[in-house]
Amino acid sequence: MLTTASVPDRDKVTYWNDAVSRTLVPMTVVPRGDGSFDGRITTDRLGYLQVATVEADAKSVSRTPELIAGSSEALVAVSVQVSGTAVFAQDGRRAEVGEGDLVVYDTTRPYSFDYPRRFAAHVFQLPRHALGVSDGEIRRVTGNAIGTRDGFGAMLSPFLTSLASSSAAGYPPAVANRLAGHVVDLFATLITERAQPGGADAAARSHLMPRVLDHINRNLGDPDLSPESIARKHRISVRYLHRLFEGEGITVSRFIRRRRLEECGRELARRGGTAPTVSAVAQRWGFVNPAHFSRAFRAAYGVSPREWHGLRNAQDGPGPSAATPPLRVAPRGVR
Template structure:
């Protein structure tokens, strides 16, 4: 059932405070400042589709800011995809500024500061999902934030009507298994959109542009090798370890941390699968390159906030987990 919050019945003197609280509780904590002087009007409706949150916000002209202080006080690491339904916006993240028009998409990371400036009344759909569910490198997400993605052609043109229909359809009618499967399909589409835009913006020339994708492919193909390491990867590609680390300077993650993050992601996906003959936790850990079951359990709990067995039990029960992995080390 959708949660709907509106300023319609709130006294004029309390509307702005109410709206700040409503938006922060529904999406993520942020500050909202109206641009006009008169009574403020806003409405936000939110529904859940598995671990995907779908919200539609309509409001008078306003400025929205997600500050470092608010980020520090938040526990969730989420990625959002916004669809501008009506009105326009100026979106800023990662030092880039984008003018967003009707029908445009924007991708933003709630773990980094951003702002939206809506000069007049507007409506937008917001799709929020756990950062770890995307399964794409941090560098790819950073390449597409602070940009407006047109839906006039290409993949965006195919995605827009689907997202519009999804936002306007209540999810309460879906059984939990169907809702989770549909959420997974939506997240796959978002990952495809991000990868398409990120790679389209990469320079075609230069050694780095050719070598980094090969290194990433090598890592993904060899996650099950417990000896996979920066030294082995560098030797395989005929480069120094120092140069390998230089390749990843713009990716926002070290080589060692990426290997562990990808291994944990694959373990999490395998443990979440339902079936009559599920492999043991230790077998899953070994398959994806973890030699010590105890080390794997500690790393998994650090990343997902629960043990591997608890994760499997929650997924089997159909409960969505929203805690993003806080993978450290490397």
């Protein structure tokens, strides 16, 4: 850990510039304000992945072409804004970085951070060659803030925070290298998916929708299953959940109801054994109100649950009208 705590006020800025440049990459730091500057940086290494946590007063940071020319190693960094805010710029783009946001930047090209007040951030640096993604993909991602409330960022952020908060000293070298490889794979996935057409929405649909649909299918019998509970389980907003389902052409609540009706229709159509009561089937699949279930079933199938059960069991073989319920909306995956 390097800190300005015991450094005389007149030397703090010089000390901090040197500490940051030696720990991360050479850069110029200019404090904002005329008061005494305070900063602390802790570093750890996990295989070839460097993990640092920076806490400091308001400042501006810039990496200029002159500083880049004196650096021998090409690195890519991912910064997680723990507290405070920043304005980040690279490759002609500027991004407002809020608490919890991620930014990706390439140390071989100029960039800047402007922190208007005291802040904290986790910084992960790794060799550029380890990522296995193209320069074009990296360029399309830099200069943007990646939110962590939704999508792939929501899954990645807790893991990075936990990794930065734990010491790598307890890992044997082989384990540390393997863990570093997993982190790099996650970063490469983040960059690749953010760089493709559709960006965050495409990434979220690829990773989140199968999980959301599986969660719904496994919890159809829970009467408390709702957009709110689903969003909470997957650490996303209800609004974002609805946006994911726009691609399915159906709302979340309507999808849940259709899947429940589908399972009820299947169970009521079974032959042999003890015939289940309509109310028991309805409750088993999450319908609390039998009257509401009967109305919803009739609206979907054109007959009441009892009539559906009677029709299916009266036939020697399933007829077209009884065998094919009109409720097939991606029950096991995304279309």
